[in-house]
Amino acid sequence: MQRQTQTQRQTLKYSPLQIQMLNLLHLTTMELEQRIKEELEENPILEEGKEENAAEETAEEFDDSELSSGGEDNSVQDYYDWDEFRDDDIPDYKTYANNQSADNELYTRPMVETVSFRDDLKQQVHFLQLDERQQLIADFILDSLDEDGFLRRESDVIADDISFANSMFIDTDEVNTMLKIIQQLDPPGIAANDLRECLLIQLNRMENQNEVWKWAYKIVSDAFDELGSRNYDKIMRVTGLDEESLKKAIQLITALNPKPASGLRNDSIVNESIKPDFMLWYTEDGEIEVQLTWGNSPALKLSKVFTKMAEQKIDKATNQFLKNKMNSAKWFIDAIKQRENTMLSTLKAIVRLQYDYFQTGDIKKLRPMILKDVAEIIDMDISTVSRVTTNKYVQTPFGIVLLKDLFTEGVTNEDGTEVSNREIQEAIREIVGEEDKRHPYNDQQITDMLAEKGYSVARRTVAKYREQLNIPTARLRVTI
Numbered sequence: 001m002q003r004q005t006q007t008q009r010q011t012l013k014y015s016p017l018q019i020q021m022l023n024l025l026h027l028t029t030m031e032l033e034q035r036i037k038e039e040l041e042e043n044p045i046l047e048e049g050k051e052e053n054a055a056e057e058t059a060e061e062f063d064d065s066e067l068s069s070g071g072e073d074n075s076v077q078d079y080y081d082w083d084e085f086r087d088d089d090i091p092d093y094k095t096y097a098n099n100q101s102a103d104n105e106l107y108t109r110p111m112v113e114t115v116s117f118r119d120d121l122k123q124q125v126h127f128l129q130l131d132e133r134q135q136l137i138a139d140f141i142l143d144s145l146d147e148d149g150f151l152r153r154e155s156d157v158i159a160d161d162i163s164f165a166n167s168m169f170i171d172t173d174e175v176n177t178m179l180k181i182i183q184q185l186d187p188p189g190i191a192a193n194d195l196r197e198c199l200l201i202q203l204n205r206m207e208n209q210n211e212v213w214k215w216a217y218k219i220v221s222d223a224f225d226e227l228g229s230r231n232y233d234k235i236m237r238v239t240g241l242d243e244e245s246l247k248k249a250i251q252l253i254t255a256l257n258p259k260p261a262s263g264l265r266n267d268s269i270v271n272e273s274i275k276p277d278f279m280l281w282y283t284e285d286g287e288i289e290v291q292l293t294w295g296n297s298p299a300l301k302l303s304k305v306f307t308k309m310a311e312q313k314i315d316k317a318t319n320q321f322l323k324n325k326m327n328s329a330k331w332f333i334d335a336i337k338q339r340e341n342t343m344l345s346t347l348k349a350i351v352r353l354q355y356d357y358f359q360t361g362d363i364k365k366l367r368p369m370i371l372k373d374v375a376e377i378i379d380m381d382i383s384t385v386s387r388v389t390t391n392k393y394v395q396t397p398f399g400i401v402l403l404k405d406l407f408t409e410g411v412t413n414e415d416g417t418e419v420s421n422r423e424i425q426e427a428i429r430e431i432v433g434e435e436d437k438r439h440p441y442n443d444q445q446i447t448d449m450l451a452e453k454g455y456s457v458a459r460r461t462v463a464k465y466r467e468q469l470n471i472p473t474a475r476l477r478v479t480i
Contacts, residue, residue: 024336025343043329048301140162140165148259149191179191202260215241219241223238226238250480277393278394288355292344302330302333346385353367363422371389408422411424411461428466428471432471437479438478439478440478444459
C-alpha cells in the first residue's frame with residue numbers, strides 16, 4: 001500500500017536572468033564581444049543599436065502615415081525612385097571617387113602562416129636523396145621528437161614500432177644510421193637523447209674549435225653532472241683548468257641552445273593581445289576615475305518588427321517561438337547591464353582598498369586584500385568577486401595590471417603593522433639582485449636580512465616566495 005508523505009525543504013533556484021549574468025560575468029571583453037555576435041546570429045529579436053526615444057518614433061510614424069495617406073496608389077511608388085536605378089549601366093570606375101588620403105586607409109592584421117618544427121625538419125629531410133624505406137624511418141623519428149626537439153626513446157623501441165606499424169622488419173642499425181643523418185640537420189642538437197648529447201653535437205658542429213672549445217668540450221664530456229650542480233671547484237679538479245679558463249669555457253657552454261627545437265618553433269608570435277577590461281585615469285583634482293572599456297561591442301535592443309509580430313496572433317508555434325526569443329533577448333540585455341554595474345562596483349571597491357597603490361603604482365604600497373574584503377564592500381558573494389577579477393585587466397597610467405595580482409595575503413611586522421606578501425617578495429628580489437654572485441645568500445641568510453628590515457617571516461616562507469619569483473636556490477645562482 002502506497003503512502004503519501006509531505007516534506008518541506010529549502011532549495012536555491014536561479015532565475016534565467018541570474019544564470020545569464022553568471023555566464024557573462026567571467027568573460028573578458030574580447031570574449032564578451034564574441035558572445036554578443038553569437039547571440040545576434042541566434043536570436044532574431046535581438047539587433048544592434050540603441051533604443052530610440054519617443055520623439056524619433058513619433059517622427060517615423062508621421063513619415064509613414066504621410067506617405068500612406070497621400071492619396072496615391074502605393075503600387076506606383078517604384079517610379080518615384082527611378083533616379084536610384086538610372087546609373088545601373090554606368091561602369092563603377094566612372095563614378096568612383098576616392099576622397100580619403102593614404103593615412104586614412106585601414107590595414108588589417110596580417111595572418112602569419114606558421115610551420116611546426118617537425119614539418120620544417122621533414123622539409124629538410126626531403127632534400128636528401130633517401131629511398132622510400134629511409135624516408136619512412138626518418139618521418140617516424142621526427143614524429144617521435146618531444147616539444148624541445150629531444151628523442152627520448154631507444155632505437156630498438158623505435159625499430160619495433162616501425163616494424164609493427166608498417167608490417168615490415170626494420171633493424172636497429174637502420175634507425176641509428178638515419179638518426180645520425182637527422183642529427184646533422186639544423187638547428188644543431190636536434191634529435192639528441194639528452195642535454196649532454198645535445199651540447200656535444202652543437203660543439204662538434206662549431207667551425208672555430210680553438211683552445212676554449214677544447215675546454216668546453218672536456219667539461220661537457222667529463223664533468224657534466226658537476227656542471228649541472230655548478231660545482232666549479234670539482235670541475236677544476238677534474239679537468240685541471242684554472243679559474244680564468246673555466247670562466248671562458250662556461251661562457252661558451254652557456255651560449256649553446258639547451259632546447260634545439262626552440263629555434264624552429266613560433267613561440268614568439270603572439271596571435272592574441274591583452275585587451276584591458278577597465279580604464280583608470282587621474283582627474284585634474286588628483287582623483288581616480290574608472291570605466292569599462294568597450295571596443296567593438298555593439299549596443300543592443302529589441303527588434304520592432306519581430307516585437308510587433310509577437311503581439312499578433314499568428315499561430316501557436318510561431319507565437320511561442322517569438323515569445324521565448326523575446327524573453328531570452330530581454331534577459332541577455334539585462335544581464336549585460338548587470339554585468340557592467342557589478343564590474344564597475346567591484347573595481348571601485350578595489351581602488352578604495354588599494355588607493356595608495358593606484359596613486360603611485362609602487363608595488364610596495366599594496367595592502368593585504370582578499371576576495372572577502374571586496375565582497376563585503378559591494379555586498380555580494382565571494383564567488384561573484386572571483387568571477388569579476390578572473391582574467392580581467394585594468395589599464396592604468398603606469399601600465400596594464402591583472403586584477404588577481406592585487407589580491408595578496410598579509411604578514412604582520414614586528415611593529416604590528418600588516419604588510420602585503422608582494423612587498424616581501426620585492427624585498428627578496430632586491431636582496432638577491434644585490435648579492436655577490438660568487439657567494440649568493442641562502443634562504444636562512446635572506447630570512448635574517450628581512451628580519452633586519454622589519455619583515456618577520458619564517459625560512460620556509462622565504463623559500464616559497466623565492467620559488468614564486470622563479471629564483472633558483474643559492475647553489476644554482478653561483479657564478480664565477
